[in-house]
Amino acid sequence: KQEVTQIPAALSVPEGENLVLNCSFTDSAIYNLQWFRQDPGKGLTSLLLIQSSQREQTSGRLNASLDKSSGRSTLYIAASQPGDSATYLCAVEGPGGTSYGKLTFGQGTILTVHP
């Protein structure tokens, strides 16, 4: 059974800092890994999707890397802003043999960026 763990559970940083969120998964036979953002009481917004054959994806100030063999991913946020405050969730699709689109999520990292 795939399990996803995110560290740290919560993070508080001053505005402008660069930060790293960590995600690990137990079964490396995944199709892809996605990072989501969730604001309080809201749904999820997909930030980045890394396919199993890729090593990283970038979007603006966000960069996500994937090391499938070691079962790890990191989300790097550059020059953090108060508007980045949210819960960040990591999710994997797979391993192979499970249904496409069936994601296994971590518990999330609650990020607070204070002015």
Added chain:
Amino acid sequence: DTGVSQNPRHKITKRGQNVTFRCDPISEHNRLYWYRQTLGQGPEFLTYFQNEAQLEKSRLLSDRFSAERPKGSFSTLEIQRTEQGDSAMYLCASSFKATNEKLFFGSGTQLSVL
């Protein structure tokens, strides 16, 4: 079409009552998913549809839960004889193709069972 729409946003009900939630996916998306999220946890998969066919159900989906997607458009999730443990955020998502596609989530329906 602005995204995945879920109704109602909030539902408060008494234990033992039946509730029904609706999800309208992005119009060109043929895959639709239901997830459940409790406070402080990540979402957990419940079930998914390819067009009108329900292809998989999680063991979390007890006999009191039923989901439908008539005509492969909107979907409904019904919970019969609600229990306090059913209190959660119920999230719907859709995607265009089978895999390596970003899932687009709705804002969810927050269920509180008193």
